[in-house]
Amino acid sequence: MPEPIEFYFDFSSPYGYLAAQGIDALAARFGRTVAWRPFLLGAVFKLTGQRPLVEVPLKRDYMRRDLARSARLIGVPFVLPTPFPFAAIAAPRAFYWLADRDEGTARALARRLYAAAFGEGRDIAPAAVVVEEAARLGVDRDALSDALQDPEVKDRLRREVETAVARQVFGSPMIIVDGEPFWGHDRFDQVATWLERGGY
Amino acid sequence: MPEPIEFYFDFSSPYGYLAAQGIDALAARFGRTVAWRPFLLGAVFKLTGQRPLVEVPLKRDYMRRDLARSARLIGVPFVLPTPFPFAAIAAPRAFYWLADRDEGTARALARRLYAAAFGEGRDIAPAAVVVEEAARLGVDRDALSDALQDPEVKDRLRREVETAVARQVFGSPMIIVDGEPFWGHDRFDQVATWLERGGY
Numbered sequence: 001m002p003e004p005i006e007f008y009f010d011f012s013s014p015y016g017y018l019a020a021q022g023i024d025a026l027a028a029r030f031g032r033t034v035a036w037r038p039f040l041l042g043a044v045f046k047l048t049g050q051r052p053l054v055e056v057p058l059k060r061d062y063m064r065r066d067l068a069r070s071a072r073l074i075g076v077p078f079v080l081p082t083p084f085p086f087a088a089i090a091a092p093r094a095f096y097w098l099a100d101r102d103e104g105t106a107r108a109l110a111r112r113l114y115a116a117a118f119g120e121g122r123d124i125a126p127a128a129v130v131v132e133e134a135a136r137l138g139v140d141r142d143a144l145s146d147a148l149q150d151p152e153v154k155d156r157l158r159r160e161v162e163t164a165v166a167r168q169v170f171g172s173p174m175i176i177v178d179g180e181p182f183w184g185h186d187r188f189d190q191v192a193t194w195l196e197r198g199g200y
Numbered sequence: 201m202p203e204p205i206e207f208y209f210d211f212s213s214p215y216g217y218l219a220a221q222g223i224d225a226l227a228a229r230f231g232r233t234v235a236w237r238p239f240l241l242g243a244v245f246k247l248t249g250q251r252p253l254v255e256v257p258l259k260r261d262y263m264r265r266d267l268a269r270s271a272r273l274i275g276v277p278f279v280l281p282t283p284f285p286f287a288a289i290a291a292p293r294a295f296y297w298l299a300d301r302d303e304g305t306a307r308a309l310a311r312r313l314y315a316a317a318f319g320e321g322r323d324i325a326p327a328a329v330v331v332e333e334a335a336r337l338g339v340d341r342d343a344l345s346d347a348l349q350d351p352e353v354k355d356r357l358r359r360e361v362e363t364a365v366a367r368q369v370f371g372s373p374m375i376i377v378d379g380e381p382f383w384g385h386d387r388f389d390q391v392a393t394w395l396e397r398g399g400y
Contacts, residue, residue: 044258047258048256048257048258048259049251049256049257051249056250056370057247057248057249057370058244058247058368058370059248059370059371061368062368062370065381066382069390072400073393168258168261168262170256170257170258170262181262181265182266184386186386190269190270190273190386193273200273
């Protein structure tokens with residue numbers, strides 16, 4: 001049984017949203033599973049001195065166009081939420097807390113939050129929004145609300161971010177196949193070729 | 201007769217090198233021609249505050265891996281020259297001077313210089329190297345050497361860079377199809393789909 005493909009993403013990353021639409025199906029075509037690994041891009045940017053794309057003149061306008069166009073191509077709705085960029089910290093904390101209990105529900109929550117942010121333009125930064133979306137999946141509100149304040153849950157995310165940085169994850173999405181990193185939604189074709197040929 | 205597809209690139213851009221391998225064939229599949237438009241990425245970076253990829257920690261290491269891997273996939277040699285990054289100014293000046301006389305020779309020179317830099321790892325920044333490569337294509341050494349010092353030739357490149365910036369070209373390669381910009385070698389698939397469907 002091969003290792004899962006690792007899917008690193010930030011909940012505030014629109015290209016992560018696009019990648020999330022297809023990553024499971026792509027892996028399944030090659031009999032593989034996916035480990036979803038949300039992290040905090042902001043923590044990585046501090047190390048690399050990068051700025052969010054939206055703050056770079058010229059690139060910013062292109063990015064909006066490219067995102068809308070790429071979404072049309074794969075047939076999903078797309079809207080850049082306001083405010084953007086935003087820091088999504090409650091979302092990954094909730095994800096890992098849930099994932100330790102029920103991986104499927106954690107992934108369903110990730111999909112819901114991504115759809116809320118980039119499909120409907122909603123602000124998913126507030127913990128209350130994350131709790132509300134989780135509740136719709138049957139998660140206990142109080143338990144999750146408490147968890148989001150729990151130092152152990154905060155530590156869990158901190159460790160995941162440290163692991164991501166140690167693995168040289170500097171962007172979102174980043175897909176790692178058997179140790180080989182692919183950065184960007186636009187590398188899906190290369191990921192597919194890599195899986196098909198077992199490397200190249 | 202549709203307008204040519206515009207291919208903006210910097211001679212010091214390794215992703216531009218990769219794109220240069222396939223752009224003419226891609227256009228030809230759809231009965232289109234390509235206008236090659238070298239420019240100076242450094243001039244754009246000054247406006248946008250970007251840094252060369254190679255100066256960004258983490259991203260730098262990934263870039264080397266991604267370039268080598270992408271080159272293997274399309275079956276072309278690849279080596280990052282020393283020094284890198286470098287400023288290639290004589291090359292685009294020579295290109296436009298030649299293009300005004302003989303478009304085919306200008307393009308042949310561009311291919312040669314890209315192959316020298318990223319296929320063989322040679323330093324193509326010196327004007328002498330550009331003149332030498334052009335001479336192999338039958339270009340008169342003295343005429344080109346004089347041209348590279350000619351204020352009008354320098355102005356010509358300056359105007360091309362201004363045009364690129366005015367058209368919001370902020371990266372290399374950038375491919376513009378009927379006004380629609382696509383940034384990056386990894387957007388070839390989207391360019392192909394755009395040409396096939398006439399937009400999406």
